[in-house]
Amino acid sequence: FRGKAPFITFVLGGPGSGKGTQCERIVEKFGFTHLSAGDILRREIASNSEYGTMILDTIKEGKIVPSEVTVRLIQKEMESSDNYKFLIDGFPRSEENRIAFEKIMGAEPNIVLFFDCPEEEMVKRVLSRNQGRVDDNIDTIRKRLKVFEALNLPVVNYYSKRGKLYTINAVGTLNEIFEQVLPVFSAHEG
Ligand code: UP5
Numbered sequence: 001f002r003g004k005a006p007f008i009t010f011v012l013g014g015p016g017s018g019k020g021t022q023c024e025r026i027v028e029k030f031g032f033t034h035l036s037a038g039d040i041l042r043r044e045i046a047s048n049s050e051y052g053t054m055i056l057d058t059i060k061e062g063k064i065v066p067s068e069v070t071v072r073l074i075q076k077e078m079e080s081s082d083n084y085k086f087l088i089d090g091f092p093r094s095e096e097n098r099i100a101f102e103k104i105m106g107a108e109p110n111i112v113l114f115f116d117c118p119e120e121e122m123v124k125r126v127l128s129r130n131q132g133r134v135d136d137n138i139d140t141i142r143k144r145l146k147v148f149e150a151l152n153l154p155v156v157n158y159y160s161k162r163g164k165l166y167t168i169n170a171v172g173t174l175n176e177i178f179e180q181v182l183p184v185f186s187a188h189e190g
């Protein structure tokens, strides 16, 4: 990171809560590097790596890829970046993920954003996305929602207790949502 301490933001929220969409705007406005854990894993499938089949099977079931694999991939992206500001989108998805990241990277996030969205809205958005994702079908969405509630919400609660959590109401227009995101980063600039 060119000698600078990294500035890490975790971006959390259920499937279809708008993490990726808002990350694009944060990148434009604040110059972060966007690392979507899901995109990184999907690239790994596409590149026919040794873990590709295992990752594909896991994503189809809406389950969580072993921490070791995901953290190493994120680490590789961070270490090959010139930037020191990172948005890590869709990770950590479980307490185990979180602990593995802290251990391997020796770092904690500076900020955690949580896009809070009702389930029926998330289901509607994911079903109408139409990008050919293997997990965008009603069966897998139901599983993703269950995993989110059981394993990801504890991570959200952990960061809330640590005073690092910023909860965003994820229902509304893209602008309305970004209006809530803006002050979080403005406050941490300079
Ligand atoms: N949209 C966005 N904002 C909107 C708004 N305000 N109003 C109306 N529509 C809005 O948005 C989803 C859709 O909604 C889009 O069509 C968008 O235009 C519209 P998006 O920004 O894509 O939402 P996002 O939260 O990014 O949804 P995504 O489906 O990517 O979230 P997931 O967390 O489910 O998916 P991810 O890619 O992170 O992970 C996929 C799978 O990979 C996981 O289920 C898991 O199996 C695996 N995985 C791991 O195992 N480990 C990891 O660390 C990460 C992933």
Ligand code: MG
Binding pocket: 019, 020, 036, 038, 090
């Ligand atoms: Mg996404």
